[in-house]
Amino acid sequence: MPQKLLDLFSKILDIIFPPKCGFCGKINKDYLCKKCEVKIKYLKRDSIKKVKNAFFKYHLYAYNYKNEIREKMLNYKFHDEPELAETFSKLMLKNEKICRFLKTYDIIIPVPMYRKKQILRGYNQADLIAKKVAKELNIEYIKDALIKTKQTKTQSSLSAKERQNNVKDAYTYNTKQKIKDKKIILFDDIYTTGSTAKECSRILKLSGAKEVSVLTFAKD
Ligand SMILES: [Zn+2]
Structure with a gap:
């Protein structure tokens, strides 16, 4: 069109x-x-932290996952309110420190959802926010660089150890060539124990990414 x-x-x-x-x-x-x-300013964090012993270098997040932010994120994910992606991406883009940092990366990739689950929900919550942020900052966006190959249990219902096992080998790469030697930002909506971020960045590094950092809207 x-x-x-x-x-x-x-x-x-x-x-x-x-x-x-x-x-x-x-x-x-x-x-x-x-x-x-x-x-909601009291929940704003603008955090950029170096991470040790992981396949990703930094974890960046904009808000604490509490009160108003938690409530809206739950609506966004579980109550069919995809338009909230507009609000979340606006909040993310208001963060100059994080945006400056993001611009030093080549590509943004969202954490994928299992296909069947995404069809049921109608959208991938990470994709909707990441796409808007990438567009606004003029960073290349690759939606399908990672694929979720198995249906896992909902992470929030599990302990830290269970979360790690739950996501193990649940992802694979799709477009290996496109990410080779690139600096990648992996985007997810929430960071709790980091199991998903660790597993996805492991796959990205195995696929030849030069560096991976993780951006989440909020941190639990
Ligand atoms: Zn208002």
Whole structure:
């Protein structure tokens, strides 16, 4: 579809479904109102931490996974509210320190979902946010560089040790050539014990990535 037509289509959609603040629901073209931005400021972290003994070098995250952020992330994942990706990506992009760091990387890749699970949910929550962040920062985005090859249990229902076993060999690479010798940002919505991040970055390194760092919207 030509770009002009796409723009027009998006304008019409904005009139029928006006953009709303993801937190209070009031109409707001930025998907986030000033009042809510200030209200959740106490959960903002802007963290860039070097990680030892992992296949990834740094872990970056923007918010603590608590209260308002936790509530909205749960809605986003489990209550069919994909439009919250707009609000989360806006919050992520407001973080100058993290954005500056991201721009030193070549590619952003989201943690994939198992195909059947994604069909049921209708979207991959990591993909929706990562795609917007990559586009805005002008970083190459490869959605399908990793594939989830087995259906695992929901990580949040497991202990740290169980989480590690649960994700073991659950991912494989898809586009080995495209990531060879590249600096990669792996994106996921939440970081808890890091089991998923560790396993996915292991696969990316095995596929020839030069360096992997992990970006999550929030940290538990
Ligand atoms: Zn609001």
